[in-house]
Amino acid sequence: MSEPTRILVVDDDPKIRTVVRRGLAYEGYRVVEAASGEEGLEKAREHLPDLVVLDVMMPGIDGLEVTRRLRSSGDEIAILMLTARDEVKDRVAGLETGADDYLVKPFSFEELLARIHALLRRKTAPSGELLRFADLELDVDAREARRGGRTIELTTTEFNLLLLFMRHPRKVLTRDVIMEHVWAYDFEGESNVLEVYVRYLRSKLEGDGEPRLIHTVRGAGYVLKE
Amino acid sequence: MSEPTRILVVDDDPKIRTVVRRGLAYEGYRVVEAASGEEGLEKAREHLPDLVVLDVMMPGIDGLEVTRRLRSSGDEIAILMLTARDEVKDRVAGLETGADDYLVKPFSFEELLARIHALLRRKTAPSGELLRFADLELDVDAREARRGGRTIELTTTEFNLLLLFMRHPRKVLTRDVIMEHVWAYDFEGESNVLEVYVRYLRSKLEGDGEPRLIHTVRGAGYVLKE
DNA sequence: GTCGGCTCTAAGGTCCATCTCAGATTCGGT
DNA sequence: ACCGAATCTGAGATGGACCTTAGAGCCGAC
Numbered sequence: 001m002s003e004p005t006r007i008l009v010v011d012d013d014p015k016i017r018t019v020v021r022r023g024l025a026y027e028g029y030r031v032v033e034a035a036s037g038e039e040g041l042e043k044a045r046e047h048l049p050d051l052v053v054l055d056v057m058m059p060g061i062d063g064l065e066v067t068r069r070l071r072s073s074g075d076e077i078a079i080l081m082l083t084a085r086d087e088v089k090d091r092v093a094g095l096e097t098g099a100d101d102y103l104v105k106p107f108s109f110e111e112l113l114a115r116i117h118a119l120l121r122r123k124t125a126p127s128g129e130l131l132r133f134a135d136l137e138l139d140v141d142a143r144e145a146r147r148g149g150r151t152i153e154l155t156t157t158e159f160n161l162l163l164l165f166m167r168h169p170r171k172v173l174t175r176d177v178i179m180e181h182v183w184a185y186d187f188e189g190e191s192n193v194l195e196v197y198v199r200y201l202r203s204k205l206e207g208d209g210e211p212r213l214i215h216t217v218r219g220a221g222y223v224l225k226e
Numbered sequence: 227m228s229e230p231t232r233i234l235v236v237d238d239d240p241k242i243r244t245v246v247r248r249g250l251a252y253e254g255y256r257v258v259e260a261a262s263g264e265e266g267l268e269k270a271r272e273h274l275p276d277l278v279v280l281d282v283m284m285p286g287i288d289g290l291e292v293t294r295r296l297r298s299s300g301d302e303i304a305i306l307m308l309t310a311r312d313e314v315k316d317r318v319a320g321l322e323t324g325a326d327d328y329l330v331k332p333f334s335f336e337e338l339l340a341r342i343h344a345l346l347r348r349k350t351a352p353s354g355e356l357l358r359f360a361d362l363e364l365d366v367d368a369r370e371a372r373r374g375g376r377t378i379e380l381t382t383t384e385f386n387l388l389l390l391f392m393r394h395p396r397k398v399l400t401r402d403v404i405m406e407h408v409w410a411y412d413f414e415g416e417s418n419v420l421e422v423y424v425r426y427l428r429s430k431l432e433g434d435g436e437p438r439l440i441h442t443v444r445g446a447g448y449v450l451k452e
Numbered sequence: 453g454t455c456g457g458c459t460c461t462a463a464g465g466t467c468c469a470t471c472t473c474a475g476a477t478t479c480g481g482t
Numbered sequence: 483a484c485c486g487a488a489t490c491t492g493a494g495a496t497g498g499a500c501c502t503t504a505g506a507g508c509c510g511a512c
């Protein structure tokens with residue numbers, strides 16, 4: 001994926017925060033830090049990270065409580081919990097309150113990275129999602145769209161293309177990026193498949209003379225916007 | 227971005243310059259060389275590179291001083307510092323004066339490439355972030371500008387030109403530099419494309435009789451300033 | 453085997469971003 | 483104040499990017 005993934009690191013130990021921040025930043029992630037549970041919740045609200053690395057044991061609001069609150073506010077953030085060695089009950093409690101995975105301290109950075117990758121892969125995979133943009137809805141499970149009351153059937157390719165747009169609204173997607181994501185091949189010889197499918201989508205989505213949502217950006221690509 | 231990434235290599239050792247230049251050019255980067263700190267500063271002003279590979283130890287103005295001056299002139303260039311083995315204090319000093327990362331000599335080209343990629347990902351992909359100058363905003367993702375509440379649609383060339391200005395505010399950009407960055411060709415014959423596009427931008431950005439932002443500097447070029 | 457739906461190719465048409473050019477205007481130097 | 487050069491401005495030509503449509507190939511369902 002092209003956009004930077006945001007990761008929030010919540011731990012009261014500055015040494016851990018620094019190591020993790022540096023490492024993840026080096027890997028190209030956008031990193032936000034918090035030194036306490038309170039600050040973590042605040043930063044989460046502010047930055048909408050894709051994943052939180054969360055220490056269980058912290059003074060004040062601890063990791064379990066942070067997890068509980070994040071979950072209760074309906075967030076689908078991936079949560080990776082850090083637990084002290086042998087604190088088995090913490091792990092169990094962590095998973096029960098809604099953490100997605102845990103890692104035992106001390107850990108190597110590579111281990112952490114592996115967990116993070118696995119989690120992100122799982123989480124950003126669509127399931128049960130209902131994506132929404134303007135008056136357009138995309139039901140990921142049913143693989144169909146809705147607009148203006150009517151239900152729009154999509155073929156696989158149309159769905160994949162629209163999914164990409166819905167995940168990156170208001171963002172210009174270059175032809176290359178789109179081709180890579182939806183068709184997954186390097187087209188040496190040129191092809192106009194993309195244009196054809198954009199047209200298919202448009203004609204389905206604008207069936208009733210509704211305003212255009214997928215706009216052409218000459219010399220660049222396409223954008224989903226009002 | 228569409229224009230090629232520019233990298234400036236500053237090292238007094240010609241062997242290193244050659245190896246690095248060849249390798250990076252092969253990777254598709256536009257490479258500029260400098261053999262001393264003085265020349266490095268000059269080339270940086272002249273070519274506006276996205277990243278500088280900078281040797282610490284050089285006669286005359288050394289890498290630390292170059293870093294300091296680049297930073298003090300408000301540039302957000304990515305700086306990768308090359309240090310001799312075990313010169314720990316150089317590394318620390320380097321990071322403190324504003325370098326973004328360092329690499330210990332001797333290094334393999336692959337190592338260098340990996341660092342460069344990581345740095346560029348961090349630095350020049352301000353995805354989701356808005357560039358801002360005075361009351362003007364440039365949304366890099368959406369490829370559109372905003373001023374005085376209204377949204378301004380930009381063509382590709384207009385966008386590239388404005389992006390260049392926004393990345394180097396308050397800095398006089400000569401016609402040559404602009405032509406090189408936005409049009410990427412050596413114009414032997416005269417052309418006034420640049421003037422035409424400056425006009426296009428102005429008319430879009432000053433739509434409501436707002437104060438001018440792109441000013442002409444006679445005999446030199448243009449500046450973005452209030 | 454036949455049918456229907458999905459995917460892609462191909463060819464022609466349309467449109468507008470880009471650039472050129474010519475004349476107007478402004479600026480700096482004297 | 484004047485002159486030449488630099489820059490601005492408007493209008494127009496053109497080429498390529500994008501759109502549109504039709505249909506061929508493919509695969510699975512029955």
